[in-house]
Amino acid sequence: MSALADAVTNGADARLLAALPLPERYRALYLRKEDADMFAGVEDKDVSASLRVGSVVMPALAPDEVLVAVMASSINYNTVWSAIFEPTPTFRFLERLAATGGWAARHDLPHHVVGSDASGVxxxxxxxxxxxxVGDHVVVSPVQADDQDPATHEDGMLGVDQRIWGFETNFGGLADFAVVRASQLVGKPAHLTWEEAACNPLCAGTAYRMLVGEHGARIKQGDAVLIWGAAGGLGAYAVQLVRNGGGIPIGVVSSDARADAIRRLGCDLVVKRSDIGLSDDVPGPDEVRAIGRRLGSIIRGHLGRDPDVVFEHVGRATFGISVFVLKRGGTVVTCGSSTGYHHEFDNRYLWMKLKRVIGSHAANLQEQWECARLFESGALVPTLSEVFPLSEAPKAARQVQTNRHAGKVGITCLAPTPGLGVTDPALRARIGADRLNPFRVAAAVTA
Structure with a gap:
């Protein structure tokens, strides 16, 4: 460990941190450009084979950037996409970024440091x-907005050159140090540990924009919201946001243990995939209608009506069902397609019943700050389920790839152990450690 990293972990003050030299190299989770074709013809693209933990060169810092000593990070599904080199190797993103010139040229390297969440100093x-x-405790928004694009000043997500840090850029958060634009920074909630704080920005911010922000579904009190994958990283924040907003969260999960976990978050109705006959295969048109009728019957039996909003991120396996089961005039809001990007649905149910589809992506900085306030007040809690050290990040990513997790999987980077970083223990005590860790409590009860 470098002297600077050691000083950070020991809580050194800002003056000492500024005085110590930067290390020439640092530890990171990265991909190699030479491995981009390694999964050609392979059915099980095991990300633990492509992701590597090792030493990389410290980059120079642009005038609008900060260097964060990363105490903790988390695994997001975009790291899985990066590590299977699909739908395109992310090195192509780095090449396109570098082609814009100036400081961007640094990003085109034979290695890609991944990760789109971080907390640190x-x-x-x-x-x-x-x-x-120097010395500020921060969490990092995954969005790098282009402040010279006029559209950005309407909404940070609209700029043509908006990118997701650690996915479409280099120098991401699954590392001991990360290069971050100042416009990505949010103050760290003082009552959370490093790993609790790190697991929130990407998924919680995305769910906030989808459901609450003016660019998404804009749920209101009494709205019934169907949430696919409700025990996952995105879904568990969606459950909380719907409940906080006076809505009725309806969660779809794959197991009893996950059902118990989201009930702890306040999910009003929980439906297991097996209850509606949804398998891992993509359903055909007849199956879509059959599954949709079963799901709709369960929801109407509980609420007396169809859902007002569907929270979509699963994609090909569920999108047709989402359009079918939604109420007349309702809204499907989607931010991803973990089961495939090419969706099939019966368009008659969309146009003849006046339904809407809204595309949503990450969150702008204002939305991230508004979402952070909810954590600071205890209205939102982290969805952390497990924590791995950075040395085991490939194993953790494989767990996310194979859906053997609930909520978010955290990674300690410079933090020597989990449980550190709390600077407001009084607030933490008022909220309650168990309430701050519903997924870990649920896992302990299940065990």
Missing amino acids: IVRVGAGVRRWH
């Missing part, structure tokens, strides 16, 4: 950074 600030300082 700022150890360097670029010459153009005004609002942040």
Whole structure:
């Protein structure tokens, strides 16, 4: 460990952190460009084979960037996409970014440091950074917005050159250090541990924009929201946001243990996939209608009506069912397609029943700050289920790839153990440690 990393883990003050030299290399989870074709013709693309933990070169810092000593991070599904090199190798993203010139040229390297979540301590600030300082405790939004694109000033997600950090850029968060734009930073909630704080920004911010923000479904009190994968990283935040907003969360999960976990979050109605005959295969048109009728019957039996909103991120396996089961005039809001991007659905149910589909992607900085307030007040809690050290990050990513997890899987980076980083223990005590860790409590009860 470098002297700077050691000082961070020992809680050194800002003056010492600024005075210590940067290491020339640092530890990171990365992919190699030479491995991009390694899964050609392979059915089980095991990400633990392509992801590597090792030493990489420390990059220079642009004027609008900060260097964060990463205490913790988490695994998101975009790291799985990166590691299977699909639908395109992310090295192509890095090449396109580098082609824009200037500081962007640094990103085109034979290795890609991945990861789109982080919590940590700022150890360097670029010459153009005004609002942040060495020693600040922060979490990182995954969105790098293009502040020179006019559309960005309407909504940070609309700029043509908006990118997801650690997926479409290099120097991501699954590492001991990360290069971050100042416009990605949010203050770390003081009552959360490093790993609890790190698991929130990407998934919680995405769910907030989809459901609450003005660019999404804009749920209101009394809305019934069907949430696919409700015990996953995105779904578990969606359950909380719907409940907080006076809505009725309806969660679909794959097991009794996951059902118990989301009931702890306040899910009003829980449906298991087996209850509606949904398998791992993509259903055909007749199956879509049959599954949709079974699901609709369960929902109407409980609520007396169809759902107002469907929270979609599963994609090909569920999208047709979502369009079918939604109420007349309702909204499907989608942010991803973990089972496949090419969706098939019966368009008659969309146009003749006046339904809407809204595409949503990550969250702009204002939405991230609004979402962070909910964590700071205890209205939202982390969905962390397990924590691995960075040395075992490939194993953790494989667990996410094969859906053998609930909520979010955390990664400690410079933090020597889980449980560190709390600077407001009084608030933590008022909220309650068990309430802050519903998925870990559920796992302990199940065990």
